[in-house]
Amino acid sequence: MNVRRRFFIWILVMAGAILVCSVAALCLGQFRISLSAVIQELFGPGPEGVKDNVHTVLFNIRIPRILMALAAGAGLASSGAAFQSLFANPLATPDTLGVANGASFGASLGILLGGGSVTVQLLALIFGACAVLLVFLVTRRMGQRQGSVLMIVLAGLVISSLFSALVSLVKYIADPQDVLPVITFWLLGRFSGITKASMLFGIPLILLGTLIVFFLRFRLNVLSLSEDEARSLGVNLKLIRILVIAAASMTTASVVSVCGVIGWVGLLIPHISRMLFGNDNRYVVPSSILSGALFMVIVDTLARCVTASEIPVSIVTAIIGAPVFILLLRKTGGIHL
């Protein structure tokens, strides 16, 4: 079967699976809701004026949470795919430029200062943006061949470790009785406590970033070629690089600001897509968006259903992700076409 056919079938399967898993996620949890009740609440007229427990749990807790998980998964996976092409490096992740560490620092600072959720989110976004701007600033000062990809990666490495140190500093200062556990739990990622407000704060930026990467998917193929080669294909390299970095960083910073640090998705999901369809980003990006969303909903549902108290998301992504990845690697023999 040719790749195109396989790809379209895969897209349909993923879309169906997302629908099924999202509905299942609405039903499951410490507070079980039957399928018929969910359908009744979503599509039925519903009892006028009366807001029962089911309604509250669905609309105030589960729906925001599930939508956020879908967006975060899609956003992180597509950002990962974009950075891998941009840096022509299969090990690149959405965090390569230090955005996640910058945002983490902003958020832990917010928690340390006792700010509310809005303050924490805003600080995370601001410091995430700071990290990227610093990377650009450092790149401009480094050598004549400014803007070369290696320079950007090196600058990213420096800025990333700087913010990582600052996060450690905040943790060191934080009160180990009550503040430190909050920061630690937050740094491992969580979808609990997501409200309508925080969802509305995060999702638009994540969607915008993801859409930009989606529409740039053919250009991403050119980016992973050598610099002169890419230029000889009539591409405005500087513009495309800035667009990709801005889009992926916006997505990542927004995810971190709402859900904390979620590892593995940005590396694992694009590579699964590569193993299935080859490296052409016309397949890798859409496939990553859908598989990332599906993976995240499944992970979140497990994180809140397996034990009475929630397990941090990054732990679940790694525990599920590693074996799945190894299995696929063995089955496909790595990236092939």
Next chain:
Amino acid sequence: MSLEVNSGTFSYQKGHPVLMDVSFSAEPGEVVAILGPNGAGKTTLLKCMLGFLPWEKGYTSINGKKLKDWKRSDLWKHISYVPQAREPAFSYRTEDMVLLGRSPYLGNFASPGKKDLEIAMRAMELAGISHLKGKSCSQISGGELQLVLIARALASEPGLMVLDEPESGLDFRNQLVVLELLKRLSQEEGLTIIINTHYPDHALRIADHSFLLYGSNMHLFGKTEYILTSDHMQSAFKVDIAVQKEVIEGQEYPTVIPLRLLEK
């Protein structure tokens, strides 16, 4: 398409020019070969010529219009560049690689359509690699990869093609395949072709004009047979050289035979 380099000068370090006052031209439908010893600045010349590196003095003009006056997307619809074959970080299927040649015609947010696909397929046919469809660039030989890159260049329907050592590292047969393809493209499709090469034989075989770069800012440009004489090549390569002409089946084949090293 025609290309002209007018007294171009370039240096990596101030005061130590790699290229000085370089001038040559390529007329429509011509093959021009650039030769010279290692380190003479052949690749630098290509880079400057195409605007990847900036000329310090002088300029490149294409169809009489200076390079910097061209719009980026317009320019790369008319000329295309074939780098030395090197496996990319992420290997694509051959047909997807060729399809990238359509990039100058597509907006940043666009994906190639049916027409682009057809043109890419035709380019693969022209380069004689239709049978490689569906294979990954990492699974084919160096010679085949070089042909894929040439097909990618052809997919942008250029009037001028610049190739960096297209036949280096290929076996006898593949060298001939590449050379004949280039000759055919210039004669039948009217393409102007400029190549860097290490093989004087190849230049003598297909190039109308040649540009010989010496070590220290000396260069010669003219009809290949007048430029690639044993005298000129001796002083360029510091090797005692004989140029022989074999007549086989009524056709003349010039051969370059290196005899011995000369003192520098």
